[in-house]
Amino acid sequence: MTSFTDSAAMALNLIFSLDSNLMAIVARSLWVSAWASVIACALGLVLGAALGVSRFAGRNALLALLNTFLAVPSVVVGLVVYLLLSRTGPLGFLGWLFSFKAMVLAQAFLVLPVVTALTRQVVEDAEGLHGEQLQSLGARSLLRSVLLAWDERYALLTVMLAAFGRAVSEVGAVMIVGGNIDGFTRVMTTAIALETSKGDLPLALGLGLVLLLVVLLLNMLVAAVRHWREHEEGASGAMPQLGVSV
Amino acid sequence: MSASSAPVNHVFVLKQAAVRFGLGARALHALSDVSLQIARGERVAFIGANGCGKSTLLRLMHGLLPPSGGHMHRDQSLRHAMVFQRPYLMRTSVQNNVALGLWLRGQAWAESKRLAVDALHSVGLADHALRAARKLSGGQQQRVALARAWAMQPRVLLLDEPTSSLDPHAKREVEALIQQIAARDPDMTLVFASHNLGQVKRLATRVVYLEQGRVLADLPVHEFFVSDGLAQRYPQAHLFVKGELV
Numbered sequence: 001m002t003s004f005t006d007s008a009a010m011a012l013n014l015i016f017s018l019d020s021n022l023m024a025i026v027a028r029s030l031w032v033s034a035w036a037s038v039i040a041c042a043l044g045l046v047l048g049a050a051l052g053v054s055r056f057a058g059r060n061a062l063l064a065l066l067n068t069f070l071a072v073p074s075v076v077v078g079l080v081v082y083l084l085l086s087r088t089g090p091l092g093f094l095g096w097l098f099s100f101k102a103m104v105l106a107q108a109f110l111v112l113p114v115v116t117a118l119t120r121q122v123v124e125d126a127e128g129l130h131g132e133q134l135q136s137l138g139a140r141s142l143l144r145s146v147l148l149a150w151d152e153r154y155a156l157l158t159v160m161l162a163a164f165g166r167a168v169s170e171v172g173a174v175m176i177v178g179g180n181i182d183g184f185t186r187v188m189t190t191a192i193a194l195e196t197s198k199g200d201l202p203l204a205l206g207l208g209l210v211l212l213l214v215v216l217l218l219n220m221l222v223a224a225v226r227h228w229r230e231h232e233e234g235a236s237g238a239m240p241q242l243g244v245s246v
Numbered sequence: 247m248s249a250s251s252a253p254v255n256h257v258f259v260l261k262q263a264a265v266r267f268g269l270g271a272r273a274l275h276a277l278s279d280v281s282l283q284i285a286r287g288e289r290v291a292f293i294g295a296n297g298c299g300k301s302t303l304l305r306l307m308h309g310l311l312p313p314s315g316g317h318m319h320r321d322q323s324l325r326h327a328m329v330f331q332r333p334y335l336m337r338t339s340v341q342n343n344v345a346l347g348l349w350l351r352g353q354a355w356a357e358s359k360r361l362a363v364d365a366l367h368s369v370g371l372a373d374h375a376l377r378a379a380r381k382l383s384g385g386q387q388q389r390v391a392l393a394r395a396w397a398m399q400p401r402v403l404l405l406d407e408p409t410s411s412l413d414p415h416a417k418r419e420v421e422a423l424i425q426q427i428a429a430r431d432p433d434m435t436l437v438f439a440s441h442n443l444g445q446v447k448r449l450a451t452r453v454v455y456l457e458q459g460r461v462l463a464d465l466p467v468h469e470f471f472v473s474d475g476l477a478q479r480y481p482q483a484h485l486f487v488k489g490e491l492v
Contacts, residue, residue: 129334130334132305132310132330133330133333133334134334134350135310136308136310136327136328136330137346137347137350137351137394138347138350138351139350143350147336147346150336151336151337153337154337
């Protein structure tokens with residue numbers, strides 16, 4: 001217990017003194033996850049919205065596959081991206097392995113199914129409720145997907161926050177493709193794993209606290225968006241009950 | 247849907263039209279063997295118990311559903327608009343919601359917004375143009391939906407129980423508005439579904455009674471409500487009218 005309280009005190013000291021090593025790791029983590037979320041959202045929102053209104057042969061099989069990807073462990077994603085980026089892989093010529101870009105790519109791969117599946121669900125629910133009326137106004141399926149996604153923007157904002165939360169809290173993928181190189185590809189989760197194994201508990205605990213704080217802020221943002229939307233819009237549409245977990 | 251030879255004066259021609267949901271033994275036959283002709287300028291009311299096929303028939307006529315059997319022709323050269331029982335208004339201003347319908351029909355956005363204000367004047371909601379559409383009362387929302395239809399200057403207006411979810415005051419307001427729209431263009435074809443027989447008497451010139459997806463009676467309004475022959479010729483329709491008037 002003493003070691004825990006000592007470690008916690010030292011961790012708080014590192015946080016409040018804005019320790020440069022800790023801050024660099026935190027900033028790198030946030031950047032990697034922010035870029036990954038932007039890329040995954042740019043693709044996932046479009047794909048999910050299109051899937052939400054389109055009907056084609058094999059759609060159910062595609063949705064089953066998409067839902068399966070939701071449960072893929074991050075280490076498996078890391079392994080696949082590693083194979084893609086390794087010198088003999090199809091993207092080996094990029095020379096991205098063990099770099100910031102590799103970590104962004106891995107997290108984007110990890111988060112893309114989350115954004116796509118949740119967007120698809122939100123837009124499909126809206127299509128079921130309102131698609132016919134938009135169709136009667138003359139909106140064809142592609143335009144309908146855009147209009148419905150725009151109309152469900154607060155629900156999709158929650159999806160984006162959840163995606164960021166998933167990205168920032170994963171460890172397996174960035175560990176494999178980033179290599180956890182000090183000052184270069186070390187992020188919060190990989191640093192926590194490393195420092196714990198080395199016995200440097202204050203830094204690990206400090207990073208853990210910051211990570212928790214980030215996730216707490218995200219959850220507060222999600223709740224604030226939901227509350228604001230209910231207050232402002234008198235909303236009755238679908239709003240997924242999402243949260244962010246570590 | 248057939249674009250076959252229909253008399254020039256007819257806006258809709260249905261020949262043994264059927265709509266079926268699902269396949270095989272578990273299929274739901276929403277409409278069966280519906281033959282109907284509606285001429286330009288007619289005011290037709292569809293009445294019948296819940297689930298008799300009124301809304302399905304309107305959706306078929308508006309092109310939102312394909313016929314599963316038979317033929318359905320509608321005059322594509324005329325502008326059609328439909329107002330639903332619970333109008334879908336997007337999470338944006340009243341003005342934008344009205345402008346959306348025009349924009350989807352190919353009007354420039356700036357012009358659509360200008361015309362939307364004119365339409366809102368017509369329904370007495372110009373003062374609410376910049377308010378969030380979903381914050382309006384049910385009656386006001388239905389008036390916005392009518393303004394959206396009005397702005398399109400339709401020659402054929404389909405209304406699916408436009409007042410059934412409103413309180414008596416809002417019902418009167420919306421009905422007066424429908425009368426106003428109909429009076430503006432005596433050549434406009436009005437087809438509506440309603441449970442309100444008083445409203446049917448006031449708005450329609452012809453009544454079509456449906457039961458279990460079939461047209462059982464199709465009469466001018468004065469014959470439907472006044473003629474003693476209804477009981478002999480169409481006993482089910484007579485019973486329905488008696489039941490509704492009790």
